[in-house]
Amino acid sequence: MKTPPDFRDELLAWYDREKRALPWRGTRDPYAILVSEIMLQQTRVDTAIDYYKKFMARFPDARALARAPADDVLSAWAGLGYYRRARMLHAAAREIVNNHGGAVPRDFDTIKSLPGIGVYTAGAIASIAFDMNVPAVDGNVIRVLSRILAFRGDPFVGPGRKMIDDVAASLARANERPRDWTQALMELGAVICAPQNPLCLLCPVRAKCAAQKSGLVLKIPPPKKRRASQKVRHAAAVVRRNRKYLFLKREIESINAGLYEFPTVECTNGVDVDSQLGTFVRESAGFEIEVHATVARIRHTITFHRIEVDARAANAVGGHPTARTAWLSSVEARERGVTAATRKILDVLNTGGAEAPPVAGAKINKKQKI
DNA sequence: AAAGCGGGGCT
């Protein structure tokens, strides 16, 4: 293991002066800290704040969350993305109530065994909620430590990652303020030691940073190898009747489970999209439709998939709804929770279409650029 | 338009 310089005093003093006032920093309630940590997975602090406040008001403790219906939890999460987190958090609350008397367990391995909680999140909860001397190594911490050490290998995987984990563990062990230490390291990574534009002039650890001394800050960590992205084309049916749209609720055990979306098919080369869409809507939502012009074209990127969705106006000419079918206004659908692609389409319909949302069959130039 | 960031779970 590399031996890092002792920068604990400088970093903690900086944290005491500069830490952001965040709602979950005003509490020591382990449940509240657990909720905040799940929300902060893959989500920026600024985005999480409002959701956190609403979520805590609605589900103030593990028992309240555990007894809530899944749809309520999902709707509180609507707009935050990565909805599997909501399901896992719900399951974790139920485990906490059923197996741990309603209180977040105080043992690292037991915390980590809860659904949706991996090594990083368990470390964050153990250190922040229970002041335990354990590390919480997220992407920020990996970047900060690899720069301070001027580590030239890949710190995210293999031996490099193990070295970083060892360093983080030794720093956490030899620490009198574990709760603040965990947050200070991540705060530095988020506020100062940014990936692209680090504010080294303002950094409290500047004098002890090996990458700074050797001018290597921007070369550490090295760029990651990524899979080449892949284009995918989808077509969605925007079926409007009165003031409502036809939505499908996604099935359990699928991507975006439980969320609502415009009926969507993946386009295959050589297959007629209109009839493909018609068949899908008949089989899934129970309605016969006529497919008309494109009313929105949106892009949605997730990991290496670049999805382009062609939203087609359509009208229902008969049929009976299935259990998954719901006629909802745009507001109602957003409240229940819609997929990201459907939200983007709704945004176009509500702004691009302005006062009069697209009516099925309206004359709209198919080649319009959006 | 493309590249970049990034945890948890699973195999």
Add this chain to the structure above:
DNA sequence: AGCCCAGCTTT
């Protein structure tokens, strides 16, 4: 170690 989940920011 590599893939899947199904998103936003930066360049």
